[in-house]
Amino acid sequence: RDQVQIAGSSTVLPYASIVAEAFGENTEFPTPVVESGGSSAGLKKFCTGVGENTIDIANASRAIREKEIAACAEAGVKDIIEVRIGYDGIVFASQKDGPAFDAFNQVQWFNALSPKVLKDGELVDNPYTKWSEVDSSLPDVEIAAFIPGTKHGTREVFEEKVLAVGCEESGALKAMIDSGMSEDDAEDACIAVRTDGKSVDIDGDYTETLARIDSNPNGIGVFGLAFYENNTDKLKVANMAGVAPSTETIASGEYPVSRPLFFYIKKAHIGVIPGLQEYAQFFVSDEIAGPDGPLAQYGLVSDPELAATQAKIEAAETIGN
Amino acid sequence: MTDTTLAQQSDTSHASPERTVFSILEGDALTRKRNAAEARFKLYGIIAIGIGLFFLVALLWAILSNGLGAFTQTFVKVEVPLNQQQIEEAEKSVVKTSKYRAILIEAFENDLSAANISTGISAKDLEKLFSSGAAATIRDHVLAHPDSIGSTVGFDLIASSRVDGYMKGRVDRDDLAQDKNLDAAHLDLADQLQAAGILEKRFNWEFVFGTDASDSRPEQAGIGASMVGSLFMMLVVLVLSLPIGVAASIYLEEFAPQNRFTDLIEVNISNLAAVPSIVFGILGLAVFIQFMHLPQSAPLVGGLVLTLMTLPTIIISTRASLKAVPPSIRDAALGIGASKMQSIFHHVLPLAMPGILTGTIIGLAQALGETAPLLLIGMVGFIASNFPDGVAAGFLSPNSAMPAQIYEWAKRADPAFYERAWGGIIVLLVFLMAMNIIAIILRRRFERRW
Amino acid sequence: MSLPLVSAVLLVLAVAGYIFGRGKALKTVGGDSRRLHSLSGYYGWNAVVWTLAPSLLLLVIWLLLQPIVINGSVSSMISEETAAGSSLDLVMSDVVRIAEGLDLAATQGVMSAEDASSIRIELTDVRDRLGDVGVALGSDVTAETLRAAQAYREISATGYLLRSVVVIGAALLGLVLAVVRTNPEFRARNAVESVVRWILIAAASIAVLTTLGIVLSLIFNTVEFFRIYPASEFFFGLTWAPSFGGGSVLGILPLIWATLYISLIALAVAVPIGLFAAIYLSEYATPHVRAVAKPLLEILAGIPTIVYGLFALLTVGPLLMNVFGSGGALGVNWMSGASSVLTAGMVMGIMLIPFVSSLSDDIINAVPQAMRDGSLGLGATHSETVKQVILPAALPGIVGAILLAASRAIGETMIVVLGAGAAARLSVNPLEAMTTVTAKIVSQLTGDADFASPEALVAFALGMTLFVVTLGLNIIALYIVRKYREQYD
Amino acid sequence: MPTIEQANNMSQSKISAGNVQVYYGDTHAIKDVSIEIRPQSVTAFIGPSGCGKSTFLRCLNRMNDTIASSRVEGRIEIDGENIYDPRVDPVRLRAKVGMVFQKPNPFPKSIYDNVAYGARIHGLARNKAELDDIVASSLQKAGLWEEAKDRLDEPGTGMSGGQQQRLCIARAIAVSPEVILMDEPCSALDPIATAKVEELIDELRENFTIVIVTHSMQQAARVSQRTAFFHLGVLVEEGLTQDIFTNPKDKRTQDYITGRFG
Amino acid sequence: MPTIEQANNMSQSKISAGNVQVYYGDTHAIKDVSIEIRPQSVTAFIGPSGCGKSTFLRCLNRMNDTIASSRVEGRIEIDGENIYDPRVDPVRLRAKVGMVFQKPNPFPKSIYDNVAYGARIHGLARNKAELDDIVASSLQKAGLWEEAKDRLDEPGTGMSGGQQQRLCIARAIAVSPEVILMDEPCSALDPIATAKVEELIDELRENFTIVIVTHSMQQAARVSQRTAFFHLGVLVEEGLTQDIFTNPKDKRTQDYITGRFG
Numbered sequence A: 001r002d003q004v005q006i007a008g009s010s011t012v013l014p015y016a017s018i019v020a021e022a023f024g025e026n027t028e029f030p031t032p033v034v035e036s037g038g039s040s041a042g043l044k045k046f047c048t049g050v051g052e053n054t055i056d057i058a059n060a061s062r063a064i065r066e067k068e069i070a071a072c073a074e075a076g077v078k079d080i081i082e083v084r085i086g087y088d089g090i091v092f093a094s095q096k097d098g099p100a101f102d103a104f105n106q107v108q109w110f111n112a113l114s115p116k117v118l119k120d121g122e123l124v125d126n127p128y129t130k131w132s133e134v135d136s137s138l139p140d141v142e143i144a145a146f147i148p149g150t151k152h153g154t155r156e157v158f159e160e161k162v163l164a165v166g167c168e169e170s171g172a173l174k175a176m177i178d179s180g181m182s183e184d185d186a187e188d189a190c191i192a193v194r195t196d197g198k199s200v201d202i203d204g205d206y207t208e209t210l211a212r213i214d215s216n217p218n219g220i221g222v223f224g225l226a227f228y229e230n231n232t233d234k235l236k237v238a239n240m241a242g243v244a245p246s247t248e249t250i251a252s253g254e255y256p257v258s259r260p261l262f263f264y265i266k267k268a269h270i271g272v273i274p275g276l277q278e279y280a281q282f283f284v285s286d287e288i289a290g291p292d293g294p295l296a297q298y299g300l301v302s303d304p305e306l307a308a309t310q311a312k313i314e315a316a317e318t319i320g321n
Numbered sequence B: 001m002t003d004t005t006l007a008q009q010s011d012t013s014h015a016s017p018e019r020t021v022f023s024i025l026e027g028d029a030l031t032r033k034r035n036a037a038e039a040r041f042k043l044y045g046i047i048a049i050g051i052g053l054f055f056l057v058a059l060l061w062a063i064l065s066n067g068l069g070a071f072t073q074t075f076v077k078v079e080v081p082l083n084q085q086q087i088e089e090a091e092k093s094v095v096k097t098s099k100y101r102a103i104l105i106e107a108f109e110n111d112l113s114a115a116n117i118s119t120g121i122s123a124k125d126l127e128k129l130f131s132s133g134a135a136a137t138i139r140d141h142v143l144a145h146p147d148s149i150g151s152t153v154g155f156d157l158i159a160s161s162r163v164d165g166y167m168k169g170r171v172d173r174d175d176l177a178q179d180k181n182l183d184a185a186h187l188d189l190a191d192q193l194q195a196a197g198i199l200e201k202r203f204n205w206e207f208v209f210g211t212d213a214s215d216s217r218p219e220q221a222g223i224g225a226s227m228v229g230s231l232f233m234m235l236v237v238l239v240l241s242l243p244i245g246v247a248a249s250i251y252l253e254e255f256a257p258q259n260r261f262t263d264l265i266e267v268n269i270s271n272l273a274a275v276p277s278i279v280f281g282i283l284g285l286a287v288f289i290q291f292m293h294l295p296q297s298a299p300l301v302g303g304l305v306l307t308l309m310t311l312p313t314i315i316i317s318t319r320a321s322l323k324a325v326p327p328s329i330r331d332a333a334l335g336i337g338a339s340k341m342q343s344i345f346h347h348v349l350p351l352a353m354p355g356i357l358t359g360t361i362i363g364l365a366q367a368l369g370e371t372a373p374l375l376l377i378g379m380v381g382f383i384a385s386n387f388p389d390g391v392a393a394g395f396l397s398p399n400s401a402m403p404a405q406i407y408e409w410a411k412r413a414d415p416a417f418y419e420r421a422w423g424g425i426i427v428l429l430v431f432l433m434a435m436n437i438i439a440i441i442l443r444r445r446f447e448r449r450w
Numbered sequence C: 001m002s003l004p005l006v007s008a009v010l011l012v013l014a015v016a017g018y019i020f021g022r023g024k025a026l027k028t029v030g031g032d033s034r035r036l037h038s039l040s041g042y043y044g045w046n047a048v049v050w051t052l053a054p055s056l057l058l059l060v061i062w063l064l065l066q067p068i069v070i071n072g073s074v075s076s077m078i079s080e081e082t083a084a085g086s087s088l089d090l091v092m093s094d095v096v097r098i099a100e101g102l103d104l105a106a107t108q109g110v111m112s113a114e115d116a117s118s119i120r121i122e123l124t125d126v127r128d129r130l131g132d133v134g135v136a137l138g139s140d141v142t143a144e145t146l147r148a149a150q151a152y153r154e155i156s157a158t159g160y161l162l163r164s165v166v167v168i169g170a171a172l173l174g175l176v177l178a179v180v181r182t183n184p185e186f187r188a189r190n191a192v193e194s195v196v197r198w199i200l201i202a203a204a205s206i207a208v209l210t211t212l213g214i215v216l217s218l219i220f221n222t223v224e225f226f227r228i229y230p231a232s233e234f235f236f237g238l239t240w241a242p243s244f245g246g247g248s249v250l251g252i253l254p255l256i257w258a259t260l261y262i263s264l265i266a267l268a269v270a271v272p273i274g275l276f277a278a279i280y281l282s283e284y285a286t287p288h289v290r291a292v293a294k295p296l297l298e299i300l301a302g303i304p305t306i307v308y309g310l311f312a313l314l315t316v317g318p319l320l321m322n323v324f325g326s327g328g329a330l331g332v333n334w335m336s337g338a339s340s341v342l343t344a345g346m347v348m349g350i351m352l353i354p355f356v357s358s359l360s361d362d363i364i365n366a367v368p369q370a371m372r373d374g375s376l377g378l379g380a381t382h383s384e385t386v387k388q389v390i391l392p393a394a395l396p397g398i399v400g401a402i403l404l405a406a407s408r409a410i411g412e413t414m415i416v417v418l419g420a421g422a423a424a425r426l427s428v429n430p431l432e433a434m435t436t437v438t439a440k441i442v443s444q445l446t447g448d449a450d451f452a453s454p455e456a457l458v459a460f461a462l463g464m465t466l467f468v469v470t471l472g473l474n475i476i477a478l479y480i481v482r483k484y485r486e487q488y489d
Numbered sequence D, E: 001m002p003t004i005e006q007a008n009n010m011s012q013s014k015i016s017a018g019n020v021q022v023y024y025g026d027t028h029a030i031k032d033v034s035i036e037i038r039p040q041s042v043t044a045f046i047g048p049s050g051c052g053k054s055t056f057l058r059c060l061n062r063m064n065d066t067i068a069s070s071r072v073e074g075r076i077e078i079d080g081e082n083i084y085d086p087r088v089d090p091v092r093l094r095a096k097v098g099m100v101f102q103k104p105n106p107f108p109k110s111i112y113d114n115v116a117y118g119a120r121i122h123g124l125a126r127n128k129a130e131l132d133d134i135v136a137s138s139l140q141k142a143g144l145w146e147e148a149k150d151r152l153d154e155p156g157t158g159m160s161g162g163q164q165q166r167l168c169i170a171r172a173i174a175v176s177p178e179v180i181l182m183d184e185p186c187s188a189l190d191p192i193a194t195a196k197v198e199e200l201i202d203e204l205r206e207n208f209t210i211v212i213v214t215h216s217m218q219q220a221a222r223v224s225q226r227t228a229f230f231h232l233g234v235l236v237e238e239g240l241t242q243d244i245f246t247n248p249k250d251k252r253t254q255d256y257i258t259g260r261f262g
C-alpha cells in the first residue's frame, strides 16, 4: 500500500479532503484516501488492529471514548495519537427571505422543542405551536425546526449546549428535580425533543436540511458554520445568546455552540506507512490549519492551541501518556 | 345424405329455442360488456405505460435541467512568466502551491493592465476569481516541463465556482451580499474579462474525464476517475454474477433434487434479495477486507460485494424464465439422447435468455447505482484523486464509483457541487444505457414466441 | 516464474491438453468419431479439466501457504526489540516493501542483481535508492530489516521456482494421465458433465455461503448488542429513541411496521402499474412500441435512488402537502410535513415499476402461443385470455418479479430518508413521517455514536431481525407459489 | 335474431369464402380458394399433409390473426357477414365459430375448469349447478366422462394424448357455437373413442355447422355430407362426399383417394 | 460389435420387461406388465385411449424420469442390461433407444438444426457435408424432403401439424438408434405420408427394433410382427400380430378389435 488511509466522520471529511488534496499536490507522496462513513464506523475500522490492511487515521467529530480505547487496545491498537484540528461552529439558519429569525437563546429553543416546559411555574406538556408563543420577540410562524438526527454528533452538541442549557436557565430542570425526578432522569428529560412533528430529525446531511428549509419557508435548521458560509445566498443565520456566529467568536469561545474536531493516528503505523507522519504534520501546519490557511477559509474554526498540537505530533505523544 | 334431409333438419333447428343465429357485426349486451372490459383492460395497460413514461420524463427533465450546467465551465486565460528564481523559492516552502498562486496573481495583474482593465480589487481578493487548484495547474506544468522555466506560458485556468456560477446564471449579485468568497466587484470584473475575451465559458471535458477535487474547489471536480472505478467494478460484477447466477439457477431449477434442503436454498436466495445493500457492505468488510486481506477502497472488493448483491436478482429472474420453458422442449432433446446438460445448454437456456438478460439489466442497473455497501468498504469519500495506472491497479488501487461520487457531491456544502451531482447522474445514466444496449439488443434477438 | 507467466504456461498446457485429448481419442478409432463414446471435443475438455483442476488447486494452496511459510521463517530473523516497537505484522510489511523495492531496482537496472542481494545499510542509503525507483518507505531502513528483506527475497525466489515446478508438473501429469486414459469406451462426456455439474453446485452454494457470511458477520455484534441491551425491549418495544448519552430506547416494532407499510404502498403502486405495463407490452403492443418502451421503463430502475429521494422531498411531498396538508385542496389537515410514508411509498413504487414490468413481460412472453390460441378459439377476449389463462400460467415468474420488487423496497434507504423522514413512529396514518429498519441500519452504522455502544451495535441486531422477518415472508411466498403453480404444456 | 336475409342464406350456405389467399410471410399457403359451406351439415377437408387445410380452417374464425406473419386476402362471409370486416368483433365471431386445434392444447388448469372456461366467459350458466351440467354433458358427449369424472380437479395437462384431445373437444362444444371447426379431432383416438366422436359429430350436425379436417378417407366418408380436397394450397375439388369418393372429377383427387399420390 | 451373449439374446428378446408398475402420484397407471420385445421386428402397442401405452413406452427409454410425479418399479432390460440400474447412463440409453413423441415437439430452431441436432451431439458426422447428408436422408426417409428442402432455414415450429410430426420422426432416425419408440407416428398424417412412414418402419426393421403405438388396427396389422394389447394399465395379451387379430385369446382383446368395446 502506497497511500495513507483515513476513514471516519463526514464532518471532518471536507477538511481532510482539502488537506489530502494539498498534500498530494505539494509532496512526493500520493494523495491520501479519505473515506467517509461516520465517526463510529471510522473508529471501528481504526480499532480492528494494526497492519497494512487497516486504516492509519480515523477522523472523528467527537473525542474517542474510553470504551473505544479499551476495544482498540484489545485489538492491539495501543498507541493512539489524538490530534485536535479545530472547532466546528453550529449555527441556526433559516430561509433568506423567510421570517425574521434573527436572534435566539437557549431558553427559547428549549421551550420550543421540549415535550415538557415550564409555564407559569408549572411543568406542562408543551403548549406552543408558534415561535411567537414561545417568545413574543420571535416571528409569528409555526414552529418547524429541522435538527440533526440522533445519528449525528451534532445532535449531542445541540442537546448539551442548547437544550440542556435552556432547560436549566428556564428553571425547568429545577422544577423537574423538585417534582421528584432523580437528577439523571431530569437531565435526560431536559434533552428530550417533542415528537409531534414540530421538530423534524434529519438523518441525512446539511444539504437535506437545506432542501427541507427550501420547501418550508418557516423552517429553521441547524447547520455547520462552514456549510452556512457556502450557502449565504439561500440562508440567513441567527444570533445565539446575543452572539453572531463567526470563526472569531467561536474561536474566542463567545459563541456558545461549537465542538472540537479530531483525528486519531495509529502510532504503530508511523514509520511504516509512507507519508503518514508527513500528512499529520502537514495537516496541523500553520499554513494549512492556521487562521489564514485554506481550512479556516473553508469554515473551520482554527484551534488557538495549534502550536501545542504540532508539538504533540512531533513527539508522537499518545493518549494516556 | 342428401340436401333434402338437410332442409328438413334446418326446420327442426329453428324450433329449438337456444338456436339463435346471432350477427357478428352487432354485439349483444354481454358482448358489449365484455368488449368494454377488454377496452378498459387495454387502456389500463396504456395508462400504466403512460404513467411509467411520464415519471421517466419528469425525472429525466429534472436531471437534465439541474445537471447540464456541469458540462460547461468558465476558464480564464493568463500568460504566466515562469521565473526561475520565483519557482525555486516556491519549491522550498511547505505549501508550495500558495507561492505559485502569488506568481499567478502577479501575472494576472499584468494581463489586466495589458488589457486596460482597472479594478479596485486587491491582489489577495483577485485570487478569488480563480479556482484554488489553478496554482497546482501551473506547478504541474513546471514539473512536467522543466525546460519551460524562463519562458512565458499561456494557461487556461479554471475560474472559481462562484464566478462560474455567475456565468451560468446560478449566482447573482444579491446572492453575494453575505458571501465571504466573492464580492459584486468580482462579478463586474468578470463581465469586463469576458468582454475582453480573457474569460470564457466552454464545454467541460474535465468534468467528464477529470478526477474528484476537495470541498473547496467544486469547479475542478470531475467524474472521470470514479467512472473508471465503476467500470472496473461493473466488469467484476458482470464477469462473476452473470455466469454464477445462471449456473446457480440451472442447478437449482434443473438438477437439484426437490426436497426440503433445496426449498431452503430457494427461500434463502429470495431472502438475499431483501437483504439491505448496506448489510452486503458489512459482509464485504468482514470477509473480503478483514478476512481475505484484500485492499481497502478497491474496485475489486466493491465489485465482489456488488456481485453478491446482484446474484439474487439474476438468479430469481433466471429461474423464473427457466421455469417458463415448456417441458416438451426438454423431452424432445432428451428423447434423442441429449444429456440433460446438453438439453439445457442447447435448448432451454436460449429460450430463457430474454429473462436472464432482463435480470442482468436490472441487476446491473442496481449495482451501478448502489452506494450504501461501498460506504463500508471505503469507496465513498475523497478517494478518486488519481487515475489507476494500469489494469491491475484499476482493480486494486483505491477508487470511488460514480454513485458514491454523486452522493458525496450531493452532500457537499458548495452549491456548485449540487450541479455536479446532477451532472454526474447524467453521466451515470449514459454509462448505464451504454452498458445495457448490448443486453437489450441481444434480448430482442432471443425473443420469440413458439 | 511470476504468476502471470505460470498462468500462461497452464493455459498453453490446457490448449495442448485439448488438442492431445481430442487427437488421441480420434486416433484410437482411426478418425471415425462415431465409434467414440462421446463427442471428440469432450475428450479434449476432459484433458483440459485434468490439466487445470489439480494444478490450479495446487497453485491456490501454494499462494495461500507460501506467504505464511516465508513470513514464519523471515520473522524469526527479526529481534524482539524491533517487533516490540510496533508489531511483527507491520515490520513484516516493511520488510516486504523493501524486498519489492529491491526487486524493482534490480529489474529496472538501478541496482545489479548481486547488489540487491548483498547491499549493506552501512554503505548506501537504501531508502533513497528505493525512493528513486518509486518505492516510498515510511522510515529509514535498519540493518535488520534489510537483512530480513534480502532473506525474504531469497526464500521467495526459491519458493517461486518450486511453485512453478510443482504446478506445471501437476498440470503435465494431469495432462498425460488424461490422454493415457483416453480410449473409445471412456465416458468423456459424463466426466466433463460431472465437472460442470460440480461447477453448477459451487455456483449455487455461493448463495448459501453468502447467507452464511451475512449471518456470521452480523451475529457477533448482535450477540454483543443483546448483552448490553435487553432483547425483550428490543423486540417488543414500541418506541425508537436512540440517544448519545445512553438511556436509548430501542424498540424495533415501529421500524418493522413502517418497513412493511412503506413496502406495501410501494407495491400497491408498482404491481398494478408494472403488471399492466407488462401485459400491454407483451400482449398488445406492436414489436416497435415494445422494443422502445421496455428499455425506457428499465431506465427507471437505473436512476440513482438519491434522485428519487430528492424527487420525493421536493416534488411529491409538497404536492401531497397541497392536497392533504393544512390549507390544502381538501381542506383537511392530515399531513404536517412533506415527508410521509405515502410520499416515500409512492416514489419507491415508481422506481420498482420496471422490476415488475420487465420480468413479467419476459415470463408472459414465454407462455406458448397454443395457450392463447386455445382460449381465443373459444371466443374469449384477449383480456379474458390474459387474466384467466396466461397470468395463471405465468404466475410463478410474476410472483418472483413481485418478490424482487418487494425485496428492493425493503432494502431501500435513500428514498426513505428523504421521503419518509427519520422519525420512528407507530401510526396507521400514511401521511405521517416514519422510518424503516434499513434506513436506521444505515444511519446507526454511519453515525457518530460510540461504536461499542448499543446505539451503534443495534444496527446489527436490526439487520439480523430484518433478515429473519423477510425469511418468514419468503417462506409464505414460496408456499403460495407452490399452491397455485400451473404447469403448461 | 336471424334476419330474413340470413334465413335465406341458411338454406344455401353458412359460410361462403371467395378467392381467399393466405400468406405466411412470402409463402403463399392458400391460393385463391372459394367454397360454400352448408349449414347443418358436416364438411370434411381432406388433402395431403401441408396442403393448407389447417390454414384455411383457421381463417374461418380468424385464428390466423394470432400468427404475426400471416396475411389473409379475399372474402369470407358467415351468415352473409364478412368476417374480415373491420367492424367485426373477432371475439364474437369465435364464440359463434368454435375450434378444436390439431395439437391438443388443454389449459394448465383442472379438467373441470378447462371445460367450464368457455361457458364462464360467455355467461352460459346462471349458477354452479348449471355449470356442472354443462361440464358433465360436454365431457359425456366427448366420451371423456367415464375417465374424467373422478379426477375433475386434476390438471388437464396430466392426461394422455387422446384424453387431452377429447378434453379439447369437450371444451369447444361446451360453449355451443353455431359452427365447429375441428382439426383432426380423432387423430389420437382409438377406434372406439373415434366412433364416439363421430357419433357426436353426427348428433351435432342437426343443429350446428361442422367443418372437420381429417386424414382418414373412411372417416370423411362416414361423417361428412360434403368433402373438399386441398392440394398444395389449392382447393382442387369440392362436392357431395359420395361424389368425391366415387366419382372424382379431378385427376389429383382420384390419385389421392386411391392412394396413388406423389 | 455384438458379443456372443448379445447375439444370443438377439434371437430371443431385445427388451425384456418384468412386473413393471408405474405410478403417477397415487394413480397406478401401469399394472404389473411383463413383456419381451424381439429384435429386428416391429411390435405394436394398441389399446383404448388412456390405457397406458405412452406411459409404458416412455418407461423403455426412461423418459418417465422427467415427470416428477411418476415412479417406476419392476425390471426392464435391454440387451440383458437393467436400464434402471443406477450405473446406467440414461443418456446413452436414450441414444440407443430413440423416441418419437405423441405430440409433435420440434425445437424452436430451423428445420435443418432440428434434424442435425442429434447427429451433432452424437458426433455422427465428421464434417458439414456428412451432416448435410444425414439431414437430407433423414428427411427423405420421413417423407418430408420435398416439402422441406427449400426452407431448411425456416423454423420447425412454423410447419403444419403433419409436417411437424414427420420432422420429429426425421429427427429421431437421424441419430440411428438401435431401438425406436414411436408414439402414434402417423396420427396426423395423410394416407400417403402414412404409407411412406410405414414403408420406412418396414425398412428400419431390418436393422432396428421398433415399438409403435397406434390406434389404427389396420396399421398395426400392416406393419407389426407382434402386437400387445393394453387395457386400463394392464397388458391383456401379447403375441404374433396375426394371432391377436384373428384369434385373440382374451375377451377384451376381441371386443376391442371388433370395435365392440366399452
Ligand SMILES: Nc1ncnc2c1ncn2[C@@H]1O[C@H](COP(=O)(O)OP(=O)(O)OP(=O)(O)O)[C@@H](O)[C@H]1O
Residues within 6 Å of the ligand: D157, D158, D159, D160, D161, D162, D163, D188, D190, E024, E027, E029, E047, E048, E049, E050, E051, E052, E053, E054, E055, E056, E067, E069, E102
Ligand atoms: N403426467 C401425468 N400425470 C398424471 N397422470 C398421467 C400423466 N400422464 C398420463 N397420466 C394418466 O395415466 C394414464 C395412462 O396415460 P397414457 O398417456 O399412458 O395413455 P395412452 O395409452 O398413451 O393414451 P392415448 O392413446 O390417449 O395417448 C391415463 O389415465 C392418464 O390420464
Ligand SMILES: Nc1ncnc2c1ncn2[C@@H]1O[C@H](COP(=O)(O)OP(=O)(O)OP(=O)(O)O)[C@@H](O)[C@H]1O
Residues within 6 Å of the ligand: D024, D027, D029, D047, D048, D049, D050, D051, D052, D053, D054, D055, D056, D067, D069, D102, E157, E158, E159, E160, E161, E162, E163, E164, E188, E190
Ligand atoms: N406459422 C407458419 N409459418 C409459416 N408457414 C406455415 C405456418 N403454418 C403453416 N405453414 C405452412 O403452410 C402450409 C400449410 O400448412 P397447414 O398447417 O395449413 O397444413 P395442413 O394441411 O394442416 O397439414 P397437416 O395435415 O400436416 O396438418 C405448410 O407448407 C406449412 O409449412
Ligand SMILES: [Mg+2]
Residues within 6 Å of the ligand: D053, D054, D055, D102, D183, E160, E161, E162
Ligand atoms: Mg394441419
Ligand SMILES: [Mg+2]
Residues within 6 Å of the ligand: D160, D161, D162, E053, E054, E055, E102, E183
Ligand atoms: Mg399416449
